[in-house]
Amino acid sequence: MPTTPTPSPPGAGPHPDPRRWWALAAIVACMLVLGFDGTILNVALPTMATELDADAGTLQWIADSYLVVFAALMLPAGLLGDRFGRRRTLVAGLAVFLAGSLVGTFAQDAGTAIAARAVMGVGAAFVMPLAMSVLPALFTPDERGKAIGAVSGASALGLPLGPIIGGLLLDHFWWGSVFLVNVPLVGVAVVACRFLLPELKDPAAPAVDVLATLLTVGGLGALVYGVTEGPDRGWTSPAVLGTLATAVVLLTLLTLRSRRQARPMLDLPLLRHRGFLWNTIAASLAMFVFTGLLFFLPSYLQTVRGNDAFGTGLRMIPLPAGMLIASRLAPPLTRRAGVRVVIPAGLVLLGLGALLGSRTAVGDGYAFTAAWLVLAGVGVGVALIPAMDSALGALPRERVGVGSGLLMTLRQVAGATGVAILGSLLTAAYRAHLETPRVPAAAAEAAEESVMGAHRVAAGLGDAALTRSADAAYLHGMDLALLACGGIAFAAALLVAAFLPGTRARVITPSTAVAAETSNARQ
Numbered sequence: 001m002p003t004t005p006t007p008s009p010p011g012a013g014p015h016p017d018p019r020r021w022w023a024l025a026a027i028v029a030c031m032l033v034l035g036f037d038g039t040i041l042n043v044a045l046p047t048m049a050t051e052l053d054a055d056a057g058t059l060q061w062i063a064d065s066y067l068v069v070f071a072a073l074m075l076p077a078g079l080l081g082d083r084f085g086r087r088r089t090l091v092a093g094l095a096v097f098l099a100g101s102l103v104g105t106f107a108q109d110a111g112t113a114i115a116a117r118a119v120m121g122v123g124a125a126f127v128m129p130l131a132m133s134v135l136p137a138l139f140t141p142d143e144r145g146k147a148i149g150a151v152s153g154a155s156a157l158g159l160p161l162g163p164i165i166g167g168l169l170l171d172h173f174w175w176g177s178v179f180l181v182n183v184p185l186v187g188v189a190v191v192a193c194r195f196l197l198p199e200l201k202d203p204a205a206p207a208v209d210v211l212a213t214l215l216t217v218g219g220l221g222a223l224v225y226g227v228t229e230g231p232d233r234g235w236t237s238p239a240v241l242g243t244l245a246t247a248v249v250l251l252t253l254l255t256l257r258s259r260r261q262a263r264p265m266l267d268l269p270l271l272r273h274r275g276f277l278w279n280t281i282a283a284s285l286a287m288f289v290f291t292g293l294l295f296f297l298p299s300y301l302q303t304v305r306g307n308d309a310f311g312t313g314l315r316m317i318p319l320p321a322g323m324l325i326a327s328r329l330a331p332p333l334t335r336r337a338g339v340r341v342v343i344p345a346g347l348v349l350l351g352l353g354a355l356l357g358s359r360t361a362v363g364d365g366y367a368f369t370a371a372w373l374v375l376a377g378v379g380v381g382v383a384l385i386p387a388m389d390s391a392l393g394a395l396p397r398e399r400v401g402v403g404s405g406l407l408m409t410l411r412q413v414a415g416a417t418g419v420a421i422l423g424s425l426l427t428a429a430y431r432a433h434l435e436t437p438r439v440p441a442a443a444a445e446a447a448e449e450s451v452m453g454a455h456r457v458a459a460g461l462g463d464a465a466l467t468r469s470a471d472a473a474y475l476h477g478m479d480l481a482l483l484a485c486g487g488i489a490f491a492a493a494l495l496v497a498a499f500l501p502g503t504r505a506r507v508i509t510p511s512t513a514v515a516a517e518t519s520n521a522r523q
Contacts, residue, residue, distance in 0.1 A: 019196050020138040020139060020196075022192065022196050023134075023138055023192065023193070023196035023197050024135075024138065024139075024147055024150060024151075025192070026188070026189045026192030026193050026196060026197075027131045027134070027135075027151055027189075027193070028150055028151060028154040029154075029185050029186075029188060029189045029192075030094065030127050030131055030185075030186070030189045030193075031128075031131060031151050031154040031155045031158070032154045032155070032157065032158045032161070032185070033097075033158065033182050033185050033186055033189075034124050034127060034128060034155065034158065035154060035155040035156065035157060035158015035159050035161070035162075036158035036159065036161040036162035036165060037066075037120070037124075037158075037162070037182065039158075039159050039160070039161075039162025039163055039166075039298075039313075040161075040162035040163070040165055040166040040178045040181075041062070041063060041117075041162075041166075041178060043162065043163050043166030043167055043170060043178070043309045044166055044170060044175045044178045045062070045063070047170060047175045048062065048110075048113065048175050051175055052107075052108075052109060052110045052113060053110070058110045058114075061114050062110065062113050062114050062117055063117075064225065064228055064229075065114050065115075065117045065118040065121065066117040066118065066120055066121040066124070067121065067224060067228065067416065068121070068221050068224050068225045068228070069118050069121030069122055069125065069221070070121040070124045070125050070128075070412065071125075071220050071221070071223075071224040071409065071412045071413060071416065072125070072216070072217045072218075072220040072221035072224065073121070073122060073125035073126070073217060074125045074128065074129050074220075074405050074408050074409040074412065075216050075220070075405045075406060075409050076208070076213050076216055076217065076405075077089065077093070077125050077126040077129055077130060077405055078129050078130070078133065078403070078404055078405020078406065079208065079405065080126075080208065081126075081129070081130045081133060081405075083208065085199045086130050086133050086134050086137075086197075086199070087134065087193060087194070087197040087198065087199045088199065089126055089130055090126065090127060090130040090131060090134065090193055090197070091190055091193050091194050092126060093122075093123045093124070093125070093126025093127040093130065094123065094126075094127055094186055094189055094190045094193065095123070095190060096119060096120075096122050096123035096126070097119075097120050097122075097123025097124055097127060097182070097186055098123070098182070098183060098186045098187065098190065099119060099123075100116050100117070100118075100119030100120035100121075100122070100123055101116070101120060101179045101180070101182040101183055101186065102179075102180075102183065103115065103116040103119060104116030104117065104120070104176065104179035105176040105177075105179040105180040105183075106176060107176065116179070128408050129404045129405040129407070129408040129409075130404070131151065132148075132151065132388070132392065132404045132407075132408060133392075133403075133404035133405075134197055134198070135147050135148060135151070135392065136392050136393065136395070137198055138197070138198065141393060142331075142335075144389050144392070144393065145330060145331030145334060145385060145386065145389045146327070146331055148385050148388050148389050148392070149326070149327025149328070149330060149331065149381065149385045150327060152323060152327065152381065152384055152385055152388065153320065153323050153324045153327045153381070156319065156320035156323045156324075156377070156380075156381075157317075157320040157323075157324070159294060159316065159319075159320065160312075160313040160314070160315075160316035160317050160319070160320060161313065162313065163298070163309040163310060163312050163313030163316075164309075164310055164313035164314060165178075165181060165313075166178050166309060167308065167309040167310035167313070168310065169181060209257075209261070211257070212254060212257055212258070212261075215250050215251070215253050215254040215257065216254055218246070218250045219246075219247050219249075219250030219251035219253075219254055220247075220251070220409065220413070222243050222244070222246045222247035222250065223244065223247035223251070223413065224412070224413065224416045225243055226240050226243035226244040226247060227244075227416050227417050227419075227420040228416055228419070228420065229243070230420050230424065231419075231420055231423040231424045231427055235424070255268070270395070270403055270406060271406075273394060274499065274500070274501050275390060275391075275394040275500075275501050276391050276394045276395065276403070276407075278495075278496055278499050278500040278501070279339070279343075279387045279388070279390045279391035279394070279500065280387075280391050280406075280407050280410055281492075281495070281496070282343050282347070282383060282384075282387040282492065282496045282500070283383075283384055283387040283388055283391065283407065283410075283411055284410045284411050284413075284414035285347070285414065285488065285489070285492040286346070286347065286350065286380055286383045286384045286387070286489075286492070287384070287411045287412075287414050287415045287418070288414040288415065288417060288418035288488065289350055289354065289380075289418065289485045289488055289489050290350075290376075290380045290384075290415075290418075291414075291415035291416075291418045291419055292418040292419060292421075292422035292423075292481060292485055293319070293354070293357075293376060293482075293485065294316075294319075295418075295419045295422060295423055296422070296423070296426055296477075296478050296481060297316060297319075297373075298312055298316070299450070299451055299452065299474065300360075300474065300475075300478055301315050301316065301369075303451050303452050303455055303474075304362070304451065304471045304474055304475065305366070315366060315369070315370070316373070318369075318370045318373040318374045318377060319373045319374075319376060319377040319380075320377060321374060321377060322373065322374040322375065322376065322377020322378040322379075322380070322381065323377045323378070323380055323381035323384075324381070325374075325377070325378055325381070326346070326377070326378045326379075326380070326381020326382045326385060327381055327385060329378075329381075329382060330342065330346075330381060330382050330385040330386050331385070331386075331389075333382070334386040334389070339386050339387070339390050339500060340496075340497060340500050340501070342382060342383075342386050343382075343383050343386055343387050343493075343496050343500065344383075344493040344494070344496050344497040345382060345383075345493075346378075346379050346380070346381070346382030346383030346384070346386075347379065347383045347489045347490070347492045347493035347496065348379070348489070348490065348493045349375060349376075349378055349379030349382060349383075350376055350379030350380055350383060350485075350489040351379070351485070351486040351487070351488075351489030351490040351493065352375060352379070352486070353372045353373070353374075353375035353376030353377075353378075353379055354372075354376060354482045354483070354485035354486035354489060355482070355483065355486035356371070356372040356375065357369070357372040357373075357376070357479075357482040358479045358480075358482035358483040358486065359479070360372075360475060360478065360479060360482075361475065362468075362471050362472055362475055379489070388407070391403075391407055392404060392407070422481045422484060422485065423481075425477070425480055425481050425484060426474075426477035426478060426480065426481045427477065428477070429473070429476055429477035429480050429481075430448075430451065430473045430474050430476070430477040431448050431473075432473075433469075433472065433473040433476045433477070434447065434448060434454065434469055434470060434473040435465075435466075435469040435473075436448070436466065436469070438463075438465075439457065439461070439463065439466060443457045443460075443461065444457075447466060447470065451470050451471070451473070451474040454466060454467070454469075454470030455467060455470060458470065
């Protein structure tokens with residue numbers, strides 16, 4: 001049934017509402033909080049282990065409960081935003097995130113902390129895609145690239161801010177302060193979004209399909225949990241294989257159900273539109289590499305280079321700084337050369353940064369690291385910002401909620417997969433090159449778990465040779481992972497250059513979606 005388009009909201013018409021920049025500031029604040037929320041917890045986990053009497057498995061659940069729920073709920077969040085209003089749903093997500101932060105602030109046991117993180121994941125799942133989905137309503141096509149650059153830059157800047165803010169808070173306050181710091185920013189964002197964002201929804205959006213929602217949450221949750229646990233438990237362990245098999249079954253059932261629905265939660269016709277598909281692929285592959293970089297950088301800077309958490313956060317800033325530079329460069333470059341040139345160029349820069357980083361040696365100074373981090377950051381931004389802009393611009397206004405949910409879900413899954421695959425490659429290379437001939441068996445096993453474990457064992461035994469071997473082994477693994485990042489970025493550049501439409505993709509309408517379905521059926 002054809003949808004009835006909603007009136008153009010402020011910001012999208014010929015006289016843009018000047019409040020849109022204040023609204024963008026509120027969205028940037030939201031994304032900044034989501035950015036540093038994950039990394040700030042890493043700083044607090046050792047203290048939480050002591051205060052909450054939590055073992056390693058419990059700490060893993062404190063970290064992973066957020067990620068699993070976050071990835072699993074983004075698709076339903078997009079549909080709910082289309083049906084009930086994106087501003088209303090976004091504000092509800094912020095309120096849920098705020099509530100989870102307050103529960104975490106005063107948690108007295110590990111179970112409460114895990115529950116708080118899961119609640120925060122629920123809120124984040126509604127904030128991330130819906131914050132992106134309101135940008136086409138607020139900004140004209142010429143302004144949208146700048147807005148997406150600001151939002152992407154805020155997300156990236158939040159990552160190194162986590163250790164910096166967390167280190168300062170833990171030096172002066174209790175561990176719950178890493179949750180409390182979210183409260184003022186999110187509180188301001190709730191008020192700003194409530195009064196500054198336009199409301200937009202699809203009057204013809206279908207009712208929420210309970211079965212499809214359960215299949216989505218179960219399938220995506222199992223997938224992200226499986227790829228997250230794979231490097232630690234082993235890819236052939238029964239738990240990981242069973243979880244991934246469950247994900248395949250549930251997502252297959254979801255796909256079959258979606259093909260029979262006119263307006264499904266998993267909107268497959270969107271992926272048959274070349275502009276949306278290849279921009280989404282470009283953004284997802286850029287996030288695959290970017291998230292992999294963020295996985296092994298902290299251990300290198302903190303353990304191998306010997307910096308504390310605060311210093312590590314400071315030394316990671318060149319990566320988001322490069323993205324901020326790209327946020328200024330990408331929109332005018334895209335207007336002049338087009339996405340088919342700019343996005344592959346960004347992926348090539350990302351690949352060059354990764355290849356340069358793969359030459360890192362133990363004795364190299366920080367200046368070399370900063371140089372390739374800036375290059376990689378510029379590459380990520382130049383590829384990601386126009387890819388996101390073009391993907392969102394291809395969506396009809398009334399379906400941008402579910403479309404952005406699909407886009408952000410694929411990005412999140414790509415990021416989790418990047419950490420799993422690149423982390424497994426790094427770990428295998430590290431263990432193969434670590435030398436422990438004179439170390440007792442139990443100590444050697446602990447040293448093989450991670451470079452941090454090797455440093456602790458070496459400090460206890462007074463074995464400087466083990467420290468040197470662990471650093472060299474970690475650098476070898478990191479260099480291999482960076483080499484893989486470079487290869488993936490170059491391959492992505494070739495694919496996008498070959499298949500991405502050369503002009504601005506037309507907006508997907510119900511008729512073009514039906515045509516795509518018909519064409520696919522004939523093939």
